[in-house]
Amino acid sequence: MKRKFLTEYAICYMNSLTGIITADQLMSGGTLPPEEEQRLSNCHIYAIAARPSVKFKPESLKHQNEKFSGTLTYRVEGKECEFEFGNYSWELEAGAVKLDCPYPHLVVNALTPEGKVTTHMPANIMAMLRARSDTQRHDLNAFQVLYIGQAIGDGSRNAVDRLSSHSTLQRILARAPYDHPDQEIVLFMYEFGHTKIMSSMDGRAVGAIADDENDARFANAVKNPPKKKQSVGMIEAALIRYFQPEYNDKFKIKFPSTKLKTLKSCYDLDISALTVELDSSEVGVFMWSSSVSISNHHTMSFDLVAPLKRASFFNATGIKEMPGIIKATL
Template sequence: MIAELDRSVMLEPRALRDQSIPKELLEYANECHLYLIGHRPMTVVDPNSLSVDDNLMTARFISYEQSEDAIVECTWTQPGISGAVRVESDWPHNVLRIMDASDSQIARGNASFFLAYAMASAESDVQRLPVDAQFLDLMVDYIGKAYGTEGNRGAIARLQSHSTLQRILSELPRDMESWIILLNSDSQTLFTSIVPSGQKGDSADQEDDLHLQRALAGPLEEEMIVDFLEGCLIKYFQPPYNVQLKKTFPQASAKPLAELYTRDLNAVGFELDTRHLSVRLRSATVASSFAHNAMYSLHSPTDRKNMFDFVDDIEVLRARRR
């Protein structure tokens, strides 16, 4: 089974403290039960470079990434603004504010947030990826989940009193900034290949039929999907602040995964694409990319030799879906 992480929201930790998340975004984010915490070099702007003409903004961005050429000047169309507005930034110039003619704030965000908008409109990856590498790529620090009784606890509620998040923020160097990506899966796909292990009507054939019935016994509960996705993501990225699941996932004795083994599934996996967030993810063991995927077998190779088997190559699975 592959679960697509097709619901995602990116927030700065400040938004959790001052409750500045827009209502429509909050409703969407509250349905997310997984979260990823990461960091990247702080981005600042040259305040003398700031200008806005209707909805066309210009700024020179400077990254704290240790490189002499980590400077880029961009002009881009900023959604949600028009008319007589101005843009300003106070020391240390890592936050931009857009003010209207009456000095009311109509938009606020980290400098890297505005740079991400600019890069999203780049004509090609050749143009944007060098900038992403210096400014926007996110190093994954921690992956967690939040799932309360009847699924009524989302990631935002969990993060508002999260000791690991507070630890990450307290240990983060001053020239870095932290970001949170909320995740959830709204679609899952079960792939099968059938290799009969017996003759029609004999005991092996009957066991094959039972096996198939168990595997196709309806959709998995949302909590089970959240559980295995958390394990997959931790196993894949190997985040430094995670302790559990990095080496042990998947494990037949783990209670949260019991239904997967009851269904006699062979493997679980994930697909994650963050291009719409304008951020590539990376870790100490995973190279920067917008797209990440992996599959993990629930059984040792010697345990699985019957008719209902999952294909291990995720590229083959993706080709079948087209």
């Protein structure tokens, strides 16, 4: 295939913010601090994921010199596993004098002499804190992507409220005990604030258009990028196509396609490629699915003009095409 234009370009998205909330936090009806609520209000893409469900090992728990330590237990394919944590700062307040870990050992409570709970630490939150402090992959910071969705509201409800009433989340929570009995559901909320147009020039492309038309189309794409709703739709579809989550149906096979309305803005701007990057290294977690290897940084690349018999942003004369590019269909 040959280049139609001397310059080809791609629109590139990368997440700029990642919020994490466990399903039990979301469904318990609690509220977030105003600053956290504001932070998450711009998160329009979410992933429903699973990781091993954790409990405290009561006999291992210690609290000395305002430091909390112990062991978390969990199962992987039925096998009992343990994960130690230590030196977590926990100053007992409001008259609390001791810790208690009642059955089923999902939470540790700080108690007053009268037995009143002053503060508490859930096992899944401790697991998250421990995971985020570790740059190495292990069972408790590895999350299987089960579903990708978008949550763009009309301004009447916040992002957490929209998710808590989402029908797909309700369905997954109902199915999880059967499909993933030893795992808990965690939600990741993403803002994709890093957007850029990248260009590539092929000075050896024979017959490529290199006049004012070439320059004008690039300038138009830079000045008139896809609107937010269009961008969110493309990012959602790209993530679904890449991760192939088990609870998604749409876009698992038919993205990208020249017939999809989701990509109309790209074709209108003559954008020949799309890339989406999902980075989770900043929050200390690794993502995977049944079709994607585990990593803390995933890059997905899409050739949008392959069915038009035309070289894209990824192609240059005499240079071998990079592997892993997903090509559009008619």
